[in-house]
Amino acid sequence: xxxxxFPKEALLFLDSIRKNNNKEWFEVHRSEYExxxxxxSRAFVQEMGDHLMALxxxxxxxxxxxxxxxxxxxxxRRMGANKAPLKSRIGIIFTQGSSGSRLxxxxxxxxxxxxxxxxxxxxxxxxxxxxxxxxxxxGDEERRVALDKxxxxxxxxxxxxxxxxxxxxPRGFSPEMPSVDLSxxxxxxxxxxxxPNLIENGDLLIETLYKIYEDMLPLQRVMYEISxxxxxx
Numbered sequence: 589x590x591x592x593x594f595p596k597e598a599l600l601f602l603d604s605i606r607k608n609n610n611k612e613w614f615e616v617h618r619s620e621y622e623x624x625x626x627x628x629s630r631a632f633v634q635e636m637g638d639h640l641m642a643l644x645x646x647x648x649x650x651x652x653x654x655x656x657x658x659x660x661x662x663x664x665r666r667m668g669a670n671k672a673p674l675k676s677r678i679g680i681i682f683t684q685g686s687s688g689s690r691l692x693x694x695x696x697x698x699x700x701x702x703x704x705x706x707x708x709x710x711x712x713x714x715x716x717x718x719x720x721x722x723x724x725x726x727g728d729e730e731r732r733v734a735l736d737k738x739x740x741x742x743x744x745x746x747x748x749x750x751x752x753x754x755x756x757x758p759r760g761f762s763p764e765m766p767s768v769d770l771s772x773x774x775x776x777x778x779x780x781x782x783x784p785n786l787i788e789n790g791d792l793l794i795e796t797l798y799k800i801y802e803d804m805l806p807l808q809r810v811m812y813e814i815s816x817x818x819x820x821x
Contacts, residue, residue, distance in 0.1 A: 591628070591635035593790030594700075598624040603702045605676045614660070614674055621660065625678060629657055633680060635790075639798050640682055640696060643805055647696070649682045655690075656681055677701035684812045692718050692818075694811035696801050697777075705784045707797060709804035710777030710811045712750060719774070721817040726770050727760060736767035738806050739778070745803050747778045776811060778804050 601624045605614070614621070630651035637649030637656070649656045658679040662670060678700055683693040692715055698707045714722055726732040739749050753774025757763065761771040770776075780800055786793050801808075 591631040591790045591794070593793060594628045594632075594787040595624050596788055598628065598787065599700075599702045599784055601625060602676045602678070605674050606702075609672045609674050609676070611661075611673055625660075626657075629678065629680060632790075632793075633657065633682075635794060636680075636797060637682060639794060640801060643798075643802055644684060644808065647682050647684055677703075684808070685815050688815075688818070689715070692815070694808055694815050696804070696808065698797070700784050700787050702784060705782040705786055706779060707782065707800050708750075708777045708779035709801060709808045710750075711775050711815075712777045713753075713775040717818045718815065720819070721814050722773075722776065723758060723760070723771060725814045725817060726767075729766060732765075732767045732770055735810060736770055738810065742778050742803060742807060747780050747800075747803065750775055750777050750779065776807070778807055 597620070601617075601620055604617070608614075633649055633651035633656040637647065637651075640647045640649070651657065653659055658675070658681075660675055660678075661673060662675050680698050681690055682696040683690050684695065685693040691713075692711065694709075694711055696709050697712070698705065700706070711718065726735060743749060750773070752769065752772040754772045757768060757771055761768050782796070786796060
């Protein structure tokens, strides 16, 4: 299944979800979801995954829901979750690492909506085991300073680091330590936001993403190393 790009109807369909966010509407339009979103997403995962293996041979991808693809239905059972049943943005993930939640693995990630194409690498938020492993890793001054330098280098190429999540330094870190602000992060990832219509040009999308992920690869590798430090509970 060759990836030709997402049809122009894909973004229009996601915009329609915003105006008709209910299960009844979706079931009537399920075939459009499959044609405009799901089937092209499967083809994209295979094509992009094959390219990413040139950057990182151990990257993991599978063009299935709950693997590289996410469900269109939102989990509304979680406290504080958005209660709209349908998602109006489509997420796709390529992970590295064999165990644990896919969102707690170092990954190449993207999502698209009528508003943006969001591209990132790393881990966007830490659960406690990975947070502990991250803080243990940056507890070493040499590693912490090297990571800070790495992030600054990536930022010079036009990317952004996600915002800090904490205001106080955690135990074991103090203001006089070099690059200590790295301890204030709840996740560690870099990202770039592109125009959403890029998804309609298959060759250009793959080419653009490959270059972005190549630039982000140094952080991807650090986060993978940190993920290997997670201790079994």
